[in-house]
Amino acid sequence: MATQWPAPDDRTGREPLSVVDRIKQYILVNRLSPGDPMPTENELSDQLAVSRSRIREAMKTLSALDIVEVRHGYGTFVGTLSLTGLAESLAFRGMLTSHRDKHFLADLIDLRELLEIDWAPLIVERLDVDTRAAMRSLATAMVDLAAQGREFPAEDRQFHQLLVSMSGNALVGQLLDVFWQVHSLVDDTIGPPTHLEETAQAHHAIIDAIESGSPGELEAAIRRHYEPIRDRMRRSAGTD
Numbered sequence: 001m002a003t004q005w006p007a008p009d010d011r012t013g014r015e016p017l018s019v020v021d022r023i024k025q026y027i028l029v030n031r032l033s034p035g036d037p038m039p040t041e042n043e044l045s046d047q048l049a050v051s052r053s054r055i056r057e058a059m060k061t062l063s064a065l066d067i068v069e070v071r072h073g074y075g076t077f078v079g080t081l082s083l084t085g086l087a088e089s090l091a092f093r094g095m096l097t098s099h100r101d102k103h104f105l106a107d108l109i110d111l112r113e114l115l116e117i118d119w120a121p122l123i124v125e126r127l128d129v130d131t132r133a134a135m136r137s138l139a140t141a142m143v144d145l146a147a148q149g150r151e152f153p154a155e156d157r158q159f160h161q162l163l164v165s166m167s168g169n170a171l172v173g174q175l176l177d178v179f180w181q182v183h184s185l186v187d188d189t190i191g192p193p194t195h196l197e198e199t200a201q202a203h204h205a206i207i208d209a210i211e212s213g214s215p216g217e218l219e220a221a222i223r224r225h226y227e228p229i230r231d232r233m234r235r236s237a238g239t240d
Contacts, residue, residue: 019058022048024067027078038068038076082174090182105186106233109226112179116160116222119167121215126166135162136207142200151193152200153184159203190236195228202228 017025023044032038041059045052059076062068066079090108138159142152157180164173187193202225209217 019048019050019054020061023055023058023062027067032078034078034080036078038078040075090178105183105190106230108179108183108186109229109233112160112176112183113222113226115172115176115179116163117219119164119169119172120218120222122167123163124210124213124215124218126168127210128166131162131165132207132210135159136204138162139200139203139207142203143197146196146200149196151196156180156203157184163206190232194232194235199225199228 026039038044039047041052041055044055048055059068059070063070063079066082069077069079071077138155142155142159145152145155157177160180161173161177164176167173193199202221205221206218206225209221212218
């Protein structure tokens with residue numbers, strides 16, 4: 001199949017497409033997939049009739065968005081289109097505004113809780129024995145760490161990844177992981193962690209609810225799981 005290039009945007013009364021948008025159109029028109037090679041810088045410059053410096057700047061923008069991936073010594077490829085950029089942007093916003101916007105982390109917790117609760121029926125229905133066993137092991141590890149006064153971010157992250165893995169919706173899993181990462185990065189803005197043992201035990205309660213076969217019990221367990229962090233937020237805001 002011959003390479004297809006988007007035509008220059010010369011629609012009367014409208015702004016012409018930027019170089020970044022023209023390159024994105026090229027990817028779409030040619031139905032490229034993540035990992036597929038992109039044209040060289042010279043080819044893009046010739047075909048789009050713009051300078052190499054503008055192509056280079058456009059590629060920097062697209063690389064930051066994970067739309068393309070530059071592999072030095074090999075070329076440029078269509079990116080994996082991950083949500084890393086979103087996570088970094090949200091985390092920076094949270095750290096930048098946390099001293100005057102006490103609602104940011106609360107909103108983030110609300111989103112995590114709502115997404116997990118929304119999938120509760122499917123989680124109860126689909127979560128298999130092996131996944132439950134892995135989650136139980138992680139919960140036990142969290143309890144052990146909490147008893148030593150230690151935090152457990154890696155175990156907590158993996159637990160919640162497994163919790164939504166049976167939803168069958170990859171985007172939900174990616175979004176929840178982004179929210180988890182942002183939460184982890186801005187967590188220090190509300191002071192040192194408290195209720196470590198209560199939080200760790202709450203993960204066992206989530207597994208118990210799943211094994212009960214009741215979406216309602218799972219929803220209640222998920223809500224209780226987030227209570228310690230909500231308590232920290234109330235104390236930080238001086239509303240408790």
